[in-house]
Amino acid sequence: MPRWARLAATGAALTNVPSALWRVAIAVGVPVGLAQSEYDQMHAPGWGSYYLVGLSLVSEFFGFLALGLVRSWGETWPRWIPYLRGRRVPVMVATTLAGLGALATTVFGALFVHTSINAADMAASAWGTWLLNIVYAPLLLWGPLLGAVTVHYYRRRTYVVQG
Numbered sequence: 001m002p003r004w005a006r007l008a009a010t011g012a013a014l015t016n017v018p019s020a021l022w023r024v025a026i027a028v029g030v031p032v033g034l035a036q037s038e039y040d041q042m043h044a045p046g047w048g049s050y051y052l053v054g055l056s057l058v059s060e061f062f063g064f065l066a067l068g069l070v071r072s073w074g075e076t077w078p079r080w081i082p083y084l085r086g087r088r089v090p091v092m093v094a095t096t097l098a099g100l101g102a103l104a105t106t107v108f109g110a111l112f113v114h115t116s117i118n119a120a121d122m123a124a125s126a127w128g129t130w131l132l133n134i135v136y137a138p139l140l141l142w143g144p145l146l147g148a149v150t151v152h153y154y155r156r157r158t159y160v161v162q163g
Contacts, residue, residue, distance in 0.1 A: 005070050005152045012066035012145035018135035020056035027052040033128015062101065066146050069098060069153040091157040098150040106143025112136055 068074030
């Protein structure tokens with residue numbers, strides 16, 4: 001496995017961590033530079049915290065899946081998965097899902113940049129806006145990193161040695 005592919009997969013998996021931690025901070029009521037009206041609108045802390053933590057967990061899960069493109073469990077289903085254990089992961093299923101994920105996260109990143117540049121409807125202090133941009137900026141890399149690793153995975157798994 002080339003070093004660049006391992007680093008790109010790890011990078012894709014880690015791009016979610018700053019924004020997830022930011023959302024969890026909001027969920028537990030840590031001040032992140034937002035106005036009280038923003039916390040109230042998100043119902044955080046409170047029942048809205050479940051959504052914020054859930055969104056963080058889901059994004060971390062999908063980020064973690066990028067590692068499967070460079071690890072053995074991305075080629076053969078792990079033993080703990082009933083009915084699939086030990087079987088080969090279908091290349092087209094993995095690459096199609098990862099490719100769609102790369103496309104979706106790239107579009108999300110572009111929309112985030114467009115939104116943050118054009119107007120923040122959020123009531124936040126200057127440092128709160130700065131922090132928001134800092135924690136979400138790594139998401140710009142998620143799609144391209146995942147796309148590169150997906151292409152590498154496809155090529156590695158479908159390459160047939162010609163004799």
